Amino acid sequence: MADSSGGVSGKGLITHVIFDMDGLLLDTEKYYTEVQEIILARYNKPFDWSLKAKMMGKKAIEAARVFVEETGISDSLTAEDFLVEREAMLQKLFPNSELMPGASRLIRHLHAKGIPICLATGSHRRHFELKTQQHGELFSLMHHVVLGDDPEVKQGKPSPDIFLAAAKRFEGGPVDPHKIVVFEDAPSGVQAAKNAGMSAVMVPDPRLDSSYHDAADQILSSLLDFNPSDWGLPPFELTAS
Numbered sequence: 001m002a003d004s005s006g007g008v009s010g011k012g013l014i015t016h017v018i019f020d021m022d023g024l025l026l027d028t029e030k031y032y033t034e035v036q037e038i039i040l041a042r043y044n045k046p047f048d049w050s051l052k053a054k055m056m057g058k059k060a061i062e063a064a065r066v067f068v069e070e071t072g073i074s075d076s077l078t079a080e081d082f083l084v085e086r087e088a089m090l091q092k093l094f095p096n097s098e099l100m101p102g103a104s105r106l107i108r109h110l111h112a113k114g115i116p117i118c119l120a121t122g123s124h125r126r127h128f129e130l131k132t133q134q135h136g137e138l139f140s141l142m143h144h145v146v147l148g149d150d151p152e153v154k155q156g157k158p159s160p161d162i163f164l165a166a167a168k169r170f171e172g173g174p175v176d177p178h179k180i181v182v183f184e185d186a187p188s189g190v191q192a193a194k195n196a197g198m199s200a201v202m203v204p205d206p207r208l209d210s211s212y213h214d215a216a217d218q219i220l221s222s223l224l225d226f227n228p229s230d231w232g233l234p235p236f237e238l239t240a241s
């Protein structure tokens, strides 16, 4: 739980960092929302952030089941058919994926300072490739990448599987979870980090109700507001004025 100052109380030194991708490093959640609104409009159903909050961060089929069941359309559209229908639209949108503010600076800073960093995303390989095709050099700075369709990831977030798999694959792994901070945007992702025994910095979409923030150790409105010293990580260089 973040302390009142929004800083971090009582955290030991962090030595490794795990990044979520969708909504945290890449501005891609809007594409999922756009496609889901188009599909729901056919059933005259509204798409709202309480449904979004339950879907984001999950593996595709898990998010699809939530979508068709929570909206009450599962008799007309199966989770599998939903995934097929949205695929064509997403394949057009994902190559335009842009970085979230502060993402590049933080990744490059930690890499330059020799802090081991990796990626752990519910996105499966095909979507990962589409979303990162404009950002290959930046994502190559990750020590490793764990994807939603990785055989070790039996269950998606909020299960800890993906973050435990990520901790194992660092040099000299598995890394003690208490020495890992996870950056996430989704309630399911923050919960997965806590379930893995790790710390979680949440950068939530401002439209997400603040009641979903409770499990995070620190809440930021943007990665630009992250202060590495809060976590014992090397501070940003002061840019020459």
Ligand SMILES: O=P(O)(O)OC[C@@H](O)CO
Pocket (backbone or CB within 6 Å): 020, 021, 022, 023, 024, 032, 055, 056, 057, 058, 059, 060, 063, 120, 121, 122, 123, 186, 189
């Ligand atoms: O990269 P993450 O946030 O795990 O998301 C994957 C996908 O489920 C989008 O919500």
Ligand SMILES: [Mg+2]
Pocket (backbone or CB within 6 Å): 020, 021, 022, 023, 024, 056, 057, 184, 185, 186, 189
């Ligand atoms: Mg995310």
